[in-house]
Amino acid sequence: MSRLYEIMEHNRRFVASRAYEAYRTTKIPEKKMVVITCMDTRLIELLPKAMNLKNGDAKIVRNAGALVSHPYGSVMRSVLVAVYQLGAREVYVVGHRDCGMTGLRAEAVLERARALGVAEETIEAVARAGVQLDTWLTGFCSVEEGVTASVRMVREHPLLPPGVPVHGLIIDPETGKLDLLIDGNNPGNEGAGDRQSQE
DSSP states (O other): OOHHHHHHHHHHHHHHTTTGGOOOOSSSSSTTEEEEEEOOTTTTHHHHHHOOTTTTTTEEEEEGGGOOOTTTSHHHHHHHHHHHOOOOOOOEEETTTOOOTBTTTTOOOOOOHHTTOHHHHHHHHHHHTTTHHHHHHHOBHHHHHHHHHHHHHTTTTSSSSSTOOOOEEOOOTOOOOOOEEEEESGGGGHHHHHHHHHH
């Protein structure tokens, strides 16, 4: 059952009581940063608290796995808009332990789609249209691999201005502990942060 009406009723009370006053801020991120992270429900409140972010501090882009999977997709566009239009000066890619994208395989997703009523003909039509479903619906072998690939995609983008550090971190979704995988201030030391976090 949809929660739409429950949400709309809550929203009516929220606005009427002026509860929004506590969240007023500007569209410019106070800490001049953009965070790419996972849509995992455990991170909604935990990640900002673990990174000492309050409302208005950062632009946060969420998707499955914190993946930047295409150089000209919506995630990369959001990063560039944050940098050029909203004053962001650093990029943080924050993956997490126990991510659902770890080991995800396209066939498992497609089996579930079929079970929920998506016709085989529809799946075949999408594939004929040029969508590589076997890669598009596939995750990564490890969160480290996912974060590293996303950092590289952002850092090497031709439209990202020189000097914008792109950091890679991994958060524990239970404790909020952050492990530094890639220090964007020292890009030549890729992987050094991961070794440091495990010492």
